[in-house]
Each structure stands twice: as C-alpha cells, then as structure tokens.
Amino acid sequence: MTLEKPTQAALDEGLRTMVAPRNPGYTPPSDAAHGQTAATAPQYQLRAHPEPPPVPNGWYAICAATDVVPGQVLSVIAVERELVVFRDGDGVPHVLDAHCPHNGAHLGGGEVVDGAVQCPYHGWRFDGSGTCVEVPYSDARIPAKACIPSYPVREQDGFILFWFHANGAPPPYEVPTTEEVGHPDWSDPYEFRFELVAALQEMGENNVDYAHLCYVHGRDFVPNETSEFTTDGPFSTVVESLPDGASFKRHAWGPGVALLRVPGVTTVLTTTTPIDRRHCRLLWHFYFPKAMEGIANDIVLGFTGTYGLQADLPIWRDKVYVERPILVKADGNIADFRRWYAQFYE
Numbered sequence: 531m532t533l534e535k536p537t538q539a540a541l542d543e544g545l546r547t548m549v550a551p552r553n554p555g556y557t558p559p560s561d562a563a564h565g566q567t568a569a570t571a572p573q574y575q576l577r578a579h580p581e582p583p584p585v586p587n588g589w590y591a592i593c594a595a596t597d598v599v600p601g602q603v604l605s606v607i608a609v610e611r612e613l614v615v616f617r618d619g620d621g622v623p624h625v626l627d628a629h630c631p632h633n634g635a636h637l638g639g640g641e642v643v644d645g646a647v648q649c650p651y652h653g654w655r656f657d658g659s660g661t662c663v664e665v666p667y668s669d670a671r672i673p674a675k676a677c678i679p680s681y682p683v684r685e686q687d688g689f690i691l692f693w694f695h696a697n698g699a700p701p702p703y704e705v706p707t708t709e710e711v712g713h714p715d716w717s718d719p720y721e722f723r724f725e726l727v728a729a730l731q732e733m734g735e736n737n738v739d740y741a742h743l744c745y746v747h748g749r750d751f752v753p754n755e756t757s758e759f760t761t762d763g764p765f766s767t768v769v770e771s772l773p774d775g776a777s778f779k780r781h782a783w784g785p786g787v788a789l790l791r792v793p794g795v796t797t798v799l800t801t802t803t804p805i806d807r808r809h810c811r812l813l814w815h816f817y818f819p820k821a822m823e824g825i826a827n828d829i830v831l832g833f834t835g836t837y838g839l840q841a842d843l844p845i846w847r848d849k850v851y852v853e854r855p856i857l858v859k860a861d862g863n864i865a866d867f868r869r870w871y872a873q874f875y876e
C-alpha cells in the first residue's frame with residue numbers, strides 16, 4: 531500500500547495529539563529562515579565545512595522487497611557506492627558493486643539470465659557472489675580476477691538489507707524480525723520514502739536529543755527525566771514516557787535500522803541508508819492495529835509532516851558536524867549515544 535501525496539490541509543490536520551505543539555504561539559521553523567537557495571546565494575569562497583564522519587558499518591536497507599522484480603536489475607546508490615540488486619533463479623536477492631570488471635560497464639543496464647546478472651556490454655555473467663560464471667563468446671578459462679565485490683544480504687520484514695563494512699568484514703550481528711509484520715491483527719505496511727541532506731549519525735543523535743523537541747518540534751517540556759537510553763552491543767533503546775501517560779520505545783538495530791513502537795497506535799520499521807556522508811534515504815514501514823487504520827495516513831503525517839520530520843530538515847541541512855560538542859548535563863544522552871555509536875566506525 532502506498533501513501534497518497536499529502537495535501538497541506540491533511541498535514542495541518544495530522545495527528546496533532548502525538549506531535550502537536552503544546553507551546554501556545556509556537557510555529558515550526560520555516561525553511562526560508564535557514565540559509566539561502568543556490569539560486570539566490572552569492573558565490574562566496576568560504577572555508578570548507580568539517581567533513582561529517584564516514585559511512586558507519588551496519589545493516590542498511592538497499593530497497594523494499596517489492597522493488598526487485600525477478601529478471602530485472604535494480605540500480606541503487608548507497609554507502610558512497612553504485613550498487614545493483616537482483617534476484618537469482620531461486621528468487622534470493624543479491625547486492626553487487628555496479629561496475630563490470632571486464633571493462634567497466636554498469637550492470638544496471640543488464641538483465642538476469644539463468645539466475646546470474648548479465649552485463650549489457652559484452653554479456654559476461656556474474657552470480658550472486660559476484661563470481662563470473664560465463665564469458666559467452668570465449669572458450670578460454672574465465673580469469674580468476676573476473677569477480678565483483680558482493681555484500682551479505684537478508685530479505686526480511688519487507689526490506690532487502692545488505693551489510694556494509696568499510697574493510698569488508700562479515701556481519702557480527704543480525705537485525706531482529708518484527709512480530710507485527712504479517713500478523714493478522716495488524717495492517718499491511720504504509721510506506722514512506724524520502725531523501726534528505728543529513729549525516730546519518732546526526733539523524734540518529736536526534737532521537738536522544740531531548741532539548742531540540744521544544745525548539746524544533748514545539749513541545750513545551752524537555753522529557754529528560756522520563757527518557758532512558760540504554761545499549762546492548764550494536765543495539766540501543768530509547769524509552770520515552772510522557773506526562774500524559776503515552777510512551778514510545780525506539781530500538782536501534784545498529785546505525786541503519788530501527789523499530790519504533792507507540793503502544794496502541796503504530797509500530798514503525800524505519801530504515802535510514804546513507805547515500806554518502808551528507809545524504810540519507812529513508813524507507814519507513816508503518817504498521818497499524820486494524821482498529822487504527824482509519825487514521826493511518828494522519829498518523830504517518832504526524833511523524834513525517836510539519837511538526838515531525840519536516841521540522842528537522844533545515845537543521846540537518848544547514849548544520850556542521852561538531853566532533854566535540856559542548857554538552858551540558860541535560861544533554862547527557864548525546865554523550866552516551868556517541869559512545870555507543872563509536873563502535874560502528876573503524
């Protein structure tokens with residue numbers, strides 16, 4: 531099921547009880563208040579901004595499971611690389627670097643033949659491990675070097691996940707599955723897709739940055755005492771208990787996949803995939819108890835609309851990465867988050 535494009539009226543009428551400002555007179559930050567557009571900005575020669583951290587090691591969504599049609603080759607840019615995704619003869623998905631080792635053609639223009647991806651330039655074929663299995667116009671032995679880097683892949687809960695490690699090390703953990711997916715009491719997924727200017731780490735940090743909820747999202751309190759950040763190896767959990775009795779639990783399964791549960795309202799599987807150091811792609815699947823489906827679109831808009839995700843966008847777009855931010859006691863979770871996150875870098 532795909533979301534209809536939100537109208538402004540729908541955004542305004544979104545589920546305000548979840549994310550609406552309790553601050554009288556609050557209006558969300560306007561995009562126009564930050565920076566300038568490329569069209570209007572004079573071309574000053576400024577010193578370069580500090581480089582955001584490199585792409586962390588982790589499981590990331592390369593696409594939704596439904597995006598990869600058997601027989602076709604899907605091109606995706608992620609983790610600063612050009613990649614292709616295809617399904618072999620058994621329907622099992624594979625992820626390879628996009629360029630053919632023979633002479634550099636992009637495999638995205640090819641097709642799947644006998645379960646192997648066939649290069650569009652001279653027809654060499656590569657299996658799911660990236661090994662060349664056929665040079666159709668030559669009887670000579672296939673050169674051992676005719677091999678494409680491949681990535682570990684898991685298809686689960688409606689996503690195709692791939693493992694990225696800067697040095698090619700194998701995955702030390704698996705992403706847990708989500709019981710609501712495919713459960714008869716729960717809806718099909720409502721899908722939200724978006725690309726934005728942000729460093730992956732800064733998006734994750736946002737979830738433990740309680741002070742910004744007041745200034746960016748219009749809350750009238752900072753729920754520091756009622757929010758808890760705990761870690762368990764590559765996993766972390768944020769539990770937020772609001773004074774009105776509502777509570778959220780957000781599990782991060784490494785840097786790229788998270789599960790948000792708002793009891794009785796929604797369960798959201800969120801994947802955030804770094805395209806490069808400064809851009810991320812979001813692919814979120816919202817699930818609803820059957821009784822909540824009538825307001826499903828409004829809930830999605832509550833999370834992703836004016837007072838939710840949209841409010842964060844200009845901050846992420848215009849900020850610089852600060853390696854050692856000046857943190858006060860109430861920012862404590864940010865320090866804990868960074869200590870946890872350090873394990874994903876070499």
Ligand code: FES
Nearest residue numbers: 630632633649652
């Ligand atoms: S470049 Fe791919 S087969 Fe020649």
Ligand SMILES: [Fe+2]
Nearest residue numbers: 736742746842
């Ligand atoms: Fe935020």
